[in-house]
Amino acid sequence: MKLHEYQSQRIFAQYGIPVQEGEVATTPQEARALAEQIGCPVVIKAQVLVGGRGKAGGIQWAQTPQEAEAIAARILSLQIKGLPVRKVLVTRAADIRQEIYLGIGVDRAAACPVMMASAEGGVDIEEVARTSPEAIRKVRVDPFVGLRDYQTRYLAKSIGLSPSLHRDFGRIAQGLYRSFVECDASLAEINPLVVTSAGTLLALDAKIVLDDNGLFRHPDLAQLRDIDEETPSERAAREAGLSFVQLDGHIGCMVNGAGLAMATMDLIRHFGGMPANFLDIGGGARAERVAAALRLILADPRVKAILINIFGGITRCDEVARGIVSVLDEVRPDLPIVARLVGTNEAEGRAILERSGYRILTATTLAEAAQKAVAAAQSS
Ligand code: ADP
Ligand code: MG
Numbered sequence: 001m002k003l004h005e006y007q008s009q010r011i012f013a014q015y016g017i018p019v020q021e022g023e024v025a026t027t028p029q030e031a032r033a034l035a036e037q038i039g040c041p042v043v044i045k046a047q048v049l050v051g052g053r054g055k056a057g058g059i060q061w062a063q064t065p066q067e068a069e070a071i072a073a074r075i076l077s078l079q080i081k082g083l084p085v086r087k088v089l090v091t092r093a094a095d096i097r098q099e100i101y102l103g104i105g106v107d108r109a110a111a112c113p114v115m116m117a118s119a120e121g122g123v124d125i126e127e128v129a130r131t132s133p134e135a136i137r138k139v140r141v142d143p144f145v146g147l148r149d150y151q152t153r154y155l156a157k158s159i160g161l162s163p164s165l166h167r168d169f170g171r172i173a174q175g176l177y178r179s180f181v182e183c184d185a186s187l188a189e190i191n192p193l194v195v196t197s198a199g200t201l202l203a204l205d206a207k208i209v210l211d212d213n214g215l216f217r218h219p220d221l222a223q224l225r226d227i228d229e230e231t232p233s234e235r236a237a238r239e240a241g242l243s244f245v246q247l248d249g250h251i252g253c254m255v256n257g258a259g260l261a262m263a264t265m266d267l268i269r270h271f272g273g274m275p276a277n278f279l280d281i282g283g284g285a286r287a288e289r290v291a292a293a294l295r296l297i298l299a300d301p302r303v304k305a306i307l308i309n310i311f312g313g314i315t316r317c318d319e320v321a322r323g324i325v326s327v328l329d330e331v332r333p334d335l336p337i338v339a340r341l342v343g344t345n346e347a348e349g350r351a352i353l354e355r356s357g358y359r360i361l362t363a364t365t366l367a368e369a370a371q372k373a374v375a376a377a378q379s380s
Contacts, residue, residue, distance in 0.1 A: 001210045002049040006089045007224050008206035011183065015175035017190070019203045022091025031072030034090040035065040043094075044071050047087040048080045049229050051207070052124060056080045061093055086228055094202055099192035100159060101125050101136070102173060104180045106187075113141040113180065115173065117155040121192040147177040161195075168201050183221060184214025233296055240292035242281060249274025250304040250377045252297035254290075256281050256315045264309045267366060273374035276303045284314040290323025298333055305336045305377035309369055312343025319345075321352035328358050336361065336376035340369040 003011070009019045022038070024047065025031040035042045046058030053059050058080050062068035068090065078085045099122030107114035118136045120128050128135055137158045139151040152170040161169055172193065180188040187209040194204050215222045227235060237244035243258065251273050255261035258280045265275040277300070281293050297306055310320050320341060338361040341349040353360050361376065363369035 001212055001215065001222075001225055002229075003208045003210065003221075003224055004047045004049065004087070004226065005045065005206050006047060006087075008188075008208040009203070011179055011208060012175065012188075012190070012203060012206050015179040017172050017175045017179075017203050018201060019206060020091050020094055022089045024087050024089055025072060026076075026087050028069045028073040028076065031088055031090050032065045032069035035062060035068035038090060038092055040064055040068070041093040042068055043091050044068060044075055045089040045091065046075050046078060046080055046085040047089055048083045048085055049226070050081045050083060053080055058085065083229065094194060094204055095197040096192075096194045096204075097197050097199075098195040099204075100161070100194070101128075101189075101191045102155075102176060102193045103187065103189035103191065104141075104176055105189075107138075107140060110140050112143060113177070115139050115141060115147065115151070115155065115177065117159050117173075119159040119161075121194075125189075125191055141177065143181075147174060162199075164199070165195065165201055172201060172203070179208070183208065184211050184217060185209060186211045233299060236292065236296055236299075237279075240289055240296075242279060242289065242293055242296070244280075244293075244296060245278040246300070247275050247277050248302075249276045250302055251373050252276045252279075252300065252303040252306040253309070254279050254281060254293050254297060254306065255309045256283065256285060256311060256320075260309065260311055264307065264366065264370065267370035268307065268374060271367075271371050271374040273370070273377055276300055281315075281320075285320065285323075287319050287323035287326060290320050291327045294324055294327040295331070298327070298331055298335075303335065304380045305338065305373050307369060307373035308337065308339040308341070309366060310339075310341045310343070310349075312341065312346060312349070314344075316344050317341040317346045317349030318352060319349075321349040324360075325352060325356040325358075328356060336373075336380050338363060338369050338373045338376060340364070340366060 006024050013019050023034045041063050046053050060071045062071050072088050075088050101118040101121035104115045116136050116138050120135050141147050152173040156166040156169040185208050189207040190203045192204050194202050196202050251268050253275050255264050261280045268275050340363045361372050
């Protein structure tokens with residue numbers, strides 16, 4: 001779950017990171033009032049859950065409150081990377097001498113957190129990583145030991161930060177590391193962390209991505225979810241307890257278990273098709289959850305065939321079949337459906353599908369199911 005800049009900024013402030021605080025406005029009039037209160041010049045910043053807002057025109061300077069109102073109106077009517085802007089952050093404009101990057105994420109290969117710093121902050125860090133990876137300095141953090149002061153000194157020194165700022169940089173890095181660990185984040189990033197013309201460090205942007213699997217430990221953070229920013233299918237999936245990722249292909253997949261779902265997608269590709277989604281209904285899914293999953297797949301107009309692959313263990317095939325039939329009765333799609341139900345109560349499951357009167361293609365092996373789905377998608 002991604003947090004907005006203003007939300008991440010508040011969290012960073014709690015960890016002692018100096019941030020350029022601001023207030024959120026949802027109308028141009030509010031932005032004007034905030035500009036008066038804060039004192040111009042101000043920077044008006046679109047609050048959308050994507051990066052590169054600056055380049056997209058979502059971050060602009062205002063010299064007067066009137067200008068703040070006009071700019072806020074413009075930004076609030078923008079769509080950035082397909083997302084409509086519903087809120088702006090109004091914040092004091094900083095005098096920037098240098099922009100650096102400081103972030104922490106997870107190095108999956110090394111199985112530990114990795115802190116990264118670069119003198120080339122402000123710009124797209126992924127671009128820096130691609131074109132000049134040596135410009136990003138990294139330290140791996142042992143989670144049992146924590147971030148050590150010598151590591152933050154190394155980062156400060158290797159990005160050429162003036163020695164007078166090393167102590168403050170160390171405090172910021174420690175605060176960032178603690179926020180990352182204590183929030184169960186997968187990413188915490190300040191880009192840019194600037195050196196102001198007064199010679200101090202200040203965080204001008206803030207980004208936190210929380211690990212959804214840790215959210216149950218943080219009811220306060222879970223409440224920060226901005227449901228306006230979710231697509232309807234993401235919301236439906238979350239409410240039904242489904243792991244769902246939309247993809248670009250034509251074959252809708254409904255599978256129980258993430259590993260089986262990935263194997264199913266691989267086989268679809270192997271036989272020349274493209275999956276339209278990753279969808280794991282989880283273990284022991286009841287008919288309602290199965291129905292919600294099928295509705296999600298049917299809501300995607302690009303889907304040309306559906307592949308249902310259930311390996312019944314705790315999940316009962318008859319329960320899955322009941323869920324499927326309940327949706328077919330309601331929606332009556334004319335898409336080819338291939339179902340492979342094996343394991344617990346598979347005979348009952350198949351009987352339910354047969355009795356439903358829908359022509360559902362069946363398969364015994366996964367390869368056969370994938371092949372049939374690919375062929376069905378091509379001819380439909
Ligand atoms: P994004 O990463 O989405 O483009 P940022 O918050 O990083 O958004 O802003 C982009 C750029 O705008 C920054 O690199 C910085 O140069 C400038 N900027 C952002 N906030 C301020 C501010 N409060 N004062 C001065 N400049 C700012
Ligand atoms: Mg940024």
